[in-house]
Amino acid sequence: MPRPRTVSDEAILDATHDLALRIGPARLTFAAVAAEVGLSAATLVQRFGTKRDLLLAVATRGVDLWVGATDRASAGTPLDRLVAGLVLAVETIRTPEQMANSVTMLQLDLSDPDFHAQTLRGAQGVRAGIERDLRAAVDAGELRSDVDAATLAVTVETAYHGAMISWAIHREGSLADWMRRQIEDVLRPYRTADEPAG
Template identity: 55%
Template sequence: MVQRIGPEGFTLAAAGAEVGLSASTLVQRFGSKRALLLAADRWGVERWVGGMDETPSGGPALDRLIAGLVHGVDSETTAEEMANSVSLLQIALADSEFHESTRDGAVRLRAKIVERLREATANEELRPGIDIDALAELVEITYHGAMISWAIHRDGPLVTSLRARFAQLLQPYRV
């Protein structure tokens, strides 16, 4: 919901209408709009990181890496929704409690990327001698950067664009 309407348009009344509860019920449960927004942000972080574990096992590790990164992205995402996500990211960068959740998610995501890249190395999907930690950082940077680039250029569906950017990044490292 926050991605759809943005943090500025996010109200307890709007959230209540979305889930069929009154604003007062949400106040009783969360205490404030900020607390509800933080809970929504934490849910989003779990969806973001959890996508890495939602892909089926088996198959090439690099394919599962890309599938995991793309899993949490809505295939119908619009550029306006991406702008709303960036607005929420601004809050996460400025507010220490939001930042803690976002940073924790980023650290866990990077660890999962490293895990998949090590698996790809063990499966001989990657050339020998690659600095896995450095490549994991590039994968994460590509993930974030590709979303912003997509919102600017609007070149087809976001999921398709992400897959293409990951394929482009990983191609020189593949066996």
């Protein structure tokens, strides 16, 4: 009978993600992850294989959490849920340095086909969640009845991605607050006259 694992794969992947945001993927090693989670580097190699395999597992889990953020935001109206979900999706990034390391990880996501497949799956899931909430907002009367939810979803998604970079450049307040303002600004012209923002 195999020994029970003292640290779950999910906990290891989450710790690896947090470490990669702090120090960057280039400096990430099995030894560094092992020190974070209290296991030996050999144990991590046995469980995940290569550093690339570990980072791909991190990316896969990260995509699931990213897409799921729009589902975990539960309070309020459809637009409240939409904004809260996009803010929740960036909650792990608290410093410009973490954002820079996230962009470094994005380079891998865009250049390696296996990583890109996961990133594309995530982006498609996020856009679908945005469109779902926008359609619900139209049905609820929060947005004008003539709003094309599919087209606006692309615009909101683009604002979401751009807000992360612009925040890292301007460094005004927290990313969460910056993200909320940018998404609210994009939505404001499409709201019905009697529906105030935020």
